[in-house]
Structure formats: structure tokens, C-alpha cells
Amino acid sequence: xxxxxxxxxxxxxxxxxxxxxxxxxxxxxxxxxxxxxxxxxxxxxxxxxxxxxxxxxxxxxxxxxxxxxxxxxxxxxxxxxxxxxxxxxxxxxxxxxxxxxxxxxxxxxxxxxxxxxxxxxxxxxxxxxxxxxxxxxxxxxxxxxxxxxxxxxxxxxxxxxxxxxxxxxxxxxxxxxxxxxxxxxxxxxxxxxxxxxxxxxxxxxxxxxxxxxxxxxxxxxxxxxxxxxxxxxxxxxxxxxxxxxxxxxxxxxxxxxxxxxxxxxxxxxxxxxxxxxxxxx
Amino acid sequence: xxxxxxxxxxxxxxxxxxxxxxxxxxxxxxxxxxxxxxxxxxxxxxxxxxxxxxxxxxxxxxxxxxxxxxxxxxxxxxxxxxxxxxxxxxxxxxxxxxxxxxxxxxxxxxxxxxxxxxxxxxxxxxxxxxxxxxxxxxxxxxxxxxxxxxxxxxxxxxxxxxxxxxxxxxxxxxxxxxxxxxxxxxxxxxxxxxxxxxxxxxxxxxxxxxx
Amino acid sequence: xxxxxxxxxxxxxxxxxxxxxxxxxxxxxxxxxxxxxxxxxxxxxxxxxxxxxxxxxxxxxxxxxxxxxxxxxxxxxxxxxxxxxxxxxxxxxxxxxxxxxxxxxxxxxxxxxxxxxxxxxxxxxxxxxxxxxxxxxxxxxxxxxxxxxxxxxxxxxxxxxxxxxxxxxxxxxxxxxxxxxxxxxxxxxxxxxxxxxxxxxxxxxxxxxxxxxxxxxxxxxxxxxxxxxxxxxxxxxxxxxxxxxxxxxxxxxxxxxxxxxxxxxxxxxxxxxxxxxxx
Numbered sequence: 001x002x003x004x005x006x007x008x009x010x011x012x013x014x015x016x017x018x019x020x021x022x023x024x025x026x027x028x029x030x031x032x033x034x035x036x037x038x039x040x041x042x043x044x045x046x047x048x049x050x051x052x053x054x055x056x057x058x059x060x061x062x063x064x065x066x067x068x069x070x071x072x073x074x075x076x077x078x079x080x081x082x083x084x085x086x087x088x089x090x091x092x093x094x095x096x097x098x099x100x101x102x103x104x105x106x107x108x109x110x111x112x113x114x115x116x117x118x119x120x121x122x123x124x125x126x127x128x129x130x131x132x133x134x135x136x137x138x139x140x141x142x143x144x145x146x147x148x149x150x151x152x153x154x155x156x157x158x159x160x161x162x163x164x165x166x167x168x169x170x171x172x173x174x175x176x177x178x179x180x181x182x183x184x185x186x187x188x189x190x191x192x193x194x195x196x197x198x199x200x201x202x203x204x205x206x207x208x209x210x211x212x213x214x215x216x217x218x219x220x221x222x223x224x225x226x227x228x229x230x231x232x233x234x235x236x237x238x239x240x241x242x243x244x245x246x247x248x249x250x251x252x253x254x255x256x257x258x259x260x261x262x263x264x265x266x267x268x269x270x271x272x273x274x275x276x277x278x279x280x281x
Numbered sequence: 282x283x284x285x286x287x288x289x290x291x292x293x294x295x296x297x298x299x300x301x302x303x304x305x306x307x308x309x310x311x312x313x314x315x316x317x318x319x320x321x322x323x324x325x326x327x328x329x330x331x332x333x334x335x336x337x338x339x340x341x342x343x344x345x346x347x348x349x350x351x352x353x354x355x356x357x358x359x360x361x362x363x364x365x366x367x368x369x370x371x372x373x374x375x376x377x378x379x380x381x382x383x384x385x386x387x388x389x390x391x392x393x394x395x396x397x398x399x400x401x402x403x404x405x406x407x408x409x410x411x412x413x414x415x416x417x418x419x420x421x422x423x424x425x426x427x428x429x430x431x432x433x434x435x436x437x438x439x440x441x442x443x444x445x446x447x448x449x450x451x452x453x454x455x456x457x458x459x460x461x462x463x464x465x466x467x468x469x470x471x472x473x474x475x476x477x478x479x480x481x482x483x484x485x486x487x488x489x490x491x492x
Numbered sequence: 493x494x495x496x497x498x499x500x501x502x503x504x505x506x507x508x509x510x511x512x513x514x515x516x517x518x519x520x521x522x523x524x525x526x527x528x529x530x531x532x533x534x535x536x537x538x539x540x541x542x543x544x545x546x547x548x549x550x551x552x553x554x555x556x557x558x559x560x561x562x563x564x565x566x567x568x569x570x571x572x573x574x575x576x577x578x579x580x581x582x583x584x585x586x587x588x589x590x591x592x593x594x595x596x597x598x599x600x601x602x603x604x605x606x607x608x609x610x611x612x613x614x615x616x617x618x619x620x621x622x623x624x625x626x627x628x629x630x631x632x633x634x635x636x637x638x639x640x641x642x643x644x645x646x647x648x649x650x651x652x653x654x655x656x657x658x659x660x661x662x663x664x665x666x667x668x669x670x671x672x673x674x675x676x677x678x679x680x681x682x683x684x685x686x687x688x689x690x691x692x693x694x695x696x697x698x699x700x701x702x703x704x705x706x707x708x709x710x711x712x713x714x715x716x717x718x719x720x721x722x723x724x725x726x727x728x729x730x731x732x733x734x735x736x737x738x739x740x741x742x743x744x745x746x747x748x749x750x751x752x753x754x755x756x757x758x759x760x761x762x763x764x765x766x767x768x769x770x771x
Binding site for chain 1: 526527528529530531622623624649650651652653654655656657661679680681682759761764765768769
């Protein structure tokens with residue numbers, strides 16, 4: 001069953017447009033959403049949440065239209081942006097008091113337990129918290145109403161590896177329940193390599209691929225050598241080519257290439273760089 | 282909806298604290314210089330201004346992009362701002378009126394009727410100001426919106442001088458004091474109509490707004 | 493030869509304290525500075541630049557005292573903070589004119605060629621640029637007076653992998669000259685894995701270790717298994733442990749562990765997490 005299903009989503013702005021975005025996030029999986037700054041990740045996420053109004057296309061969450069059933073759907077969604085968008089004179093305690101009235105399933109003990117675990121003082125104002133603390137508070141708020149779907153837009157940007165590790169642990173625990181789903185946009189692709197089941201790559205407003213992570217990392221490979229040596233590679237194997245200071249690199253499809261060529265497993269980051277900067281042969 | 286009002290009240294709490302000190306100061310003035318009604322007027326207008334402040338806070342913290350992920354309809358988000366408006370204007374009047382009346386027991390400088398009619402007029406003015414400003418702030422944002430509001434408030438005040446002059450020239454006279462008083466009592470109720478219209482306009486603006 | 497030497501640096505900033513910080517950056521190498529937010533990385537870089545006055549200790553750059561020869565040293569330093577600190581309404585052309593007056597060896601031709609290479613508009617004001625553009629401009633500005641040492645404080649934070657890759661390329665190009673060196677603080681340790689020769693780990697105001705990247709990545713090993721199996725690993729080999737839902741993970745010194753145990757290569761990030769959380 002799909003948690004999020006998007007078909008032919010279009011949204012245009014004066015200088016930028018999302019074109020024909022389609023992908024599915026299956027229930028019980030984590031989708032990593034990657035792409036350059038300005039490629040359309042946040043725009044897509046905001047369209048899903050109806051914070052931005054789509055021009056056309058179909059978006060369904062838990063099988064319901066995202067606009068018609070908006071209020072009902074949102075009971076089950078937790079959202080974390082790359083900042084904490086609350087008036088900064090509010091304290092954690094005050095936020096709890098009104099969020100408590102917003103969600104039917106709000107769980108005050110869980111909220112305070114998370115704050116305790118993160119060592120956040122609930123009587124501190126938002127403006128007195130460090131960036132890491134703000135993000136942890138934002139995540140605690142998103143968790144406290146027992147959502148089924150988490151939508152995360154760069155939640156770990158600017159955080160140090162230790163804090164990121166703590167946060168990823170929390171997401172992994174959340175995913176122990178088979179009914180839970182995460183859509184996770186991030187620039188730190190090593191985080192996604194740890195947690196994502198599928199990767200969707202958006203570039204200049206269009207989807208380049210939406211694929212199982214393991215398929216991506218095992219089907220593709222990187223070959224390095226001199227331009228001369230590259231002539232030996234079979235044409236159909238080469239997906240993209242990059243010429244660097246130290247020689248030529250090619251992104252190849254493993255199945256078209258004989259074992260004698262020295263190749264290595266790509267990272268998501270390398271795949272992104274090849275697909276945006278590499279030349280097509 | 283109560284949740285969203287609560288959020289705004291928490292957010293402007295800091296402002297309210299300083300407002301209380303300011304009002305205490307005014308109360309002292311009122312006591313020594315016998316200006317009770319002025320204090321009530323100030324309080325009501327101050328309450329109304331807080332609604333505008335809450336919009337500024339929302340904008341600064343980019344609240345709306347989060348507010349719209351909550352299980353609340355856009356209509357209710359707007360309704361909460363109007364409820365907040367009523368709460369703050371009426372609330373500050375309700376808290377201060379008894380105090381001022383208490384002072385007046387000592388001074389006996391105005392009748393309770395006079396205070397009441399003044400209260401009616403000032404609440405009506407506050408409602409009118411909010412009816413205009415909320416849709417404007419939603420449409421143009423708090424930066425441009427504020428400039429626009431200055432224009433909306435000052436131009437009529439500026440021209441009212443001319444108008445009274447013309448009225449005399451064309452021998453239109455103001456109605457008698459008695460009628461004005463009657464009108465004054467009715468003013469807040471009349472002003473509920475623009476406020477309701479304003480809500481509909483705001484809800485329309487907000488329903489297609491993007492963040 | 494050491495390009496940068498920090499010896500017993502101490503500095504008190506409110507409640508926080510840098511204690512006895514010592515490390516060296518050798519000529520021709522890249523040092524990665526890692527640690528949590530608030531561990532003291534930025535404070536160290538600010539002390540090196542004499543923006544923070546050190547309480548005690550000794551800092552020399554190019555063999556000269558950093559405070560005494562401050563202006564002289566600046567000619568050979570390129571500095572990038574995590575933001576581009578120039579007025580918003582200037583264009584790259586304006587900046588070129590200003591920097592010509594600031595640095596003796598400012599190379600306008602080189603500056604504009606780098607702008608071209610990174611698709612940074614000469615005519616756009618800084619305020620209309622995206623974060624990626626601004627950071628690329630910051631690096632180009634730092635390189636265009638041909639510095640010998642680059643000090644970079646979180647220059648890649650918040651940037652997407654493609655822009656980060658371009659920036660690393662630029663830095664690798666800079667390092668082709670063997671007299672050049674870089675001190676690079678970053679949270680994105682995979683970037684450091686690509687470019688750094690040595691890694692210094694700062695934790696709570698102190699240096700936890702300075703090691704070459706290769707010895708970090710090859711001397712340490714990551715072992716995963718059940719708690720029972722873990723008892724067979726000699727305790728003196730274990731540096732950190734992390735109990736998980738399904739078993740336990742250990743960071744170990746390879747030399748003390750028999751080859752019978754399958755070990756994975758750790759990432760710098762994993763080493764950090766184990767050091768801080770898995771003690």
C-alpha cells in the first residue's frame with residue numbers, strides 16, 4: 001500500500017517549475033529525497049502538504065486526496081522543516097499546551113520524555129535554544145502525536161554528526177512499526193544511505209530517478225582510468241562520463257560490463273554528481 | 282481553534298506584560314489628572330494592535346508553513362485571528378471599565394453613561410481598524426501592509442477637516458447630541474457587519490495563499 | 493615544515509573554555525577539524541586569526557607569531573566562514589575593486605576566470621544569490637590573492653552534494669601546489685574523507701586526537717555481532733561500544749583483534765560517534 005502517491009504534479013513559478021512529478025512512497029519504507037538546492041524538493045514537499053497549491057496533478061496520502069481530506073490526513077502526519085517555525089518567545093511548555101489541543105492523539109508524557117531524552121529545558125524560549133536543540137524540539141513535536149507519516153525537509157542540515165546520529169536513531173526506532181513511513185529530504189546523503197529504502201532524485205524540477213536504494217548502488221558502478229582506456233568500455237555500459245584532474249571517470253551499468261574492468265560501488269552523492277554534471281555518451 | 286488563540290496569546294505575552302506596566306502608569310495619571318475614559322480607550326486600542334503584532338510574529342517565524350501542516354482548516358486559522366481580535370478588544374475593555382468606574386466613585390467627573398458610549402465608539406473604531414487591516418496584512422504581508430494602513434488611517438483623518446468645512450458650507454449639520462449618543466451605543470453592533478465581511482474576505486485571501 | 497602551529501592554546505569565553513589545544517598543520521597537507529557544535533572548532537579558528545584574543549599559548553603561522561605579524565600574515569591567508577560576510581548590495585565587480593585595494597597580490601584576472609568556471613554572475617548583487625552561489629563566491633574571494641594557507645570554517649554546511657563536489661574540486665586544485673595548506677572544519681565528514689590528510693578531533697574544548705586520516709580509517713575497525721560474541725574480543729582492543737536493538741557494535745583497534753573477527757572499515761563519522769557516545 002502506498003502512503004504517498006504523486007501523479008503528474010505540476011507547479012510553476014516565474015523562474016522555476018515542477019514538471020510532471022510522479023512517485024510513490026510505500027507504507028513501511030523510508031524514501032530519501034535528494035537534489036540540488038533549488039531543484040524542487042521543498043516545493044514538492046509543500047505541494048504534498050498543500051502549503052503550496054499545485055497547478056495540476058494528483059496527490060494522495062493514505063489513499064485519500066490531499067486537499068479534500070486535508071484536515072483528517074494531517075492528524076497522521078508529522079512535519080519537520082529545516083528550522084523551527086514557531087514564534088521565538090514561546091517555550092517548549094507553551095508549545096505543548098496548545099499543540100495538545102490541536103491533535104486528537106497528542107501524547108504529553110511522550111513529548112516530555114523526548115525533551116528529557118534530548119536534554120531540552122521545556123521552560124526555555126525557542127530563541128534561547130541552539131540550532132541543534134531547536135531541531136530536536138521540532139522533532140519531538142512531530143513525534144508527539146503518534147503520526148503514521150513523517151515528512152522531513154532537511155531536518156539534519158547544519159547539525160554535527162553526533163546529533164545527526166541521535167536523530168537517525170529516533171527515526172529508525174519509529175520505523176520499527178510496519179505502518180510507519182518517512183519521506184526524508186537531505187543534502188547529507190550518507191544519512192540517507194543509512195536509513196532510506198528508496199531514493200528519489202529531482203533535478204531542475206523533474207524526477208531523474210525514483211529507485212530502490214540497493215538496486216541503485218548495486219546496478220551502477222564507477223570506473224576510473226585514462227581517456228584511452230575508456231575506449232575499451234562497451235558503449236551501452238556507459239551512462240555518464242566526467243573528466244577530472246586525475247583522469248576520466250565513467251558511471252557504468254554493471255550488467256553490461258565484464259568483470260575484468262576495475263570498478264567500485266558508487267555513493268548516492270556520486271550518482272547525483274554524475275547525473276547532473278556528467279556528459280551523456 | 283482555541284489552540285491557535287492560545288498560541289497567539291503566548292506569543293504576545295511578553296508584549297502584554299509591558300502593556301500592563303504602561304497601563305498601571307496610565308492608571309496613576311488617570312487617578313491624579315482624572316482621565317479615566319482615556320485609559321479605557323488606550324487599552325482597547327492597544328488590545329487591537331496586539332492582533333496586528335501577532336501577524337508580525339507569525340511572519341517572522343514563518344509560522345504559516347507549519348500551521349498549514351496541522352489538522353486545522355485554513356478557514357479556522359483565519360477565524361482564530363478574528364476570535365483573538367474580539368477577545369483582546371472586549372477583554373481589555375471588560376478588565377479596565379470596572380477599575381475606571383471605581384475611580385469615578387471618588388471623582389464623579391463623568392457619568393457611567395458617558396463612559397459607556399465612549400467605550401462603544403472606541404470598540405467600534407477598533408473593529409473597523411481590524412476589519413480593514415487584517416485582510417490588508419494577509420494580502421500584502423506585514424511590511425507593505427503597515428505602510429498601506431498608515432495611508433488608510435491618515436488620509437481620512439486628514440480630509441475630515443475639509444469635510445466638516447464643506448458640510449457647513451452646504452448647510453449639512455451634524456445630528457443632535459442625543460442622536461449621536463444613540464448611534465454610539467449601536468456602533469459596535471454595526472461594526473460587527475464590516476468585521477464579518479472582513480472575515481469572509483480574509484478567508485478568501487488565505488485560502489489561496491502560499492508559503 | 494609546519495605552516496601553522498598551535499601550542500597549549502587556552503581561551504575562556506563565558507562558561508566555555510578551550511584547554512591546552514595543540515596541533516600542527518604541515519606544509520602541503522589538509523587538516524580536517526571535526527567536533528560537535530559548540531566543541532570549540534570556530535573558537536580555535538577565531539583565535540588563530542586573532543579575532544579572539546587567546547588567554548595563553550602560542551600560535552605561529554608561517555613560523556611567525558600570529559598576533560605580532562598579524563597584517564603581514566593576512567596577505568598569505570585565505571579565509572572562508574560559513575557565510576559570505578560582505579554587504580548584500582555589492583556585485584562581484586564591486587568586490588573585485590575593493591579587494592584590489594585590500595591585498596597586494598590580488599589577481600583580478602584569476603578572480604574573474606574562477607567566477608566564469610563556477611557560473612557565478614559578475615553583475616548579480618550578493619543578496620539575489622542562492623546560498624550555494626554565495627559560498628562559491630566566498631571561496632573564490634579567498635583564493636584570488638594566491639594565499640598559501642586556507643582557513644575554512646564550515647564552508648560546506650547546508651550546501652547540496654553537487655555544489656560541495658565543485659568546491660572540493662576547487663580545493664583539490666589549490667592543493668596541487670605543494671607549498672599550499674588548508675585547515676578545514678566541517679560537520680560533513682565525508683567531505684573530509686575525500687580531501688583531508690590529517691584529522692583533529694575537538695571535544696568539549698580539548699583535542700581528543702590528531703591522526704592521519706589513513707591510520708584512522710585503517711587502524712580502527714568496526715565489528716558487529718551479538719553481545720555473547722562480543723565477550724570474545726579482548727577488552728583492551730575495544731575503544732567504544734554501541735548496543736543496538738539486534739546486537740552490539742564495537743569500535744576496535746585492528747592490531748589487537750584476531751583476523752577471525754570480520755571487521756568493517758569505519759567512517760570518520762562513526763569514529764566520532766563512538767568516541768563521544770560509546771565510551
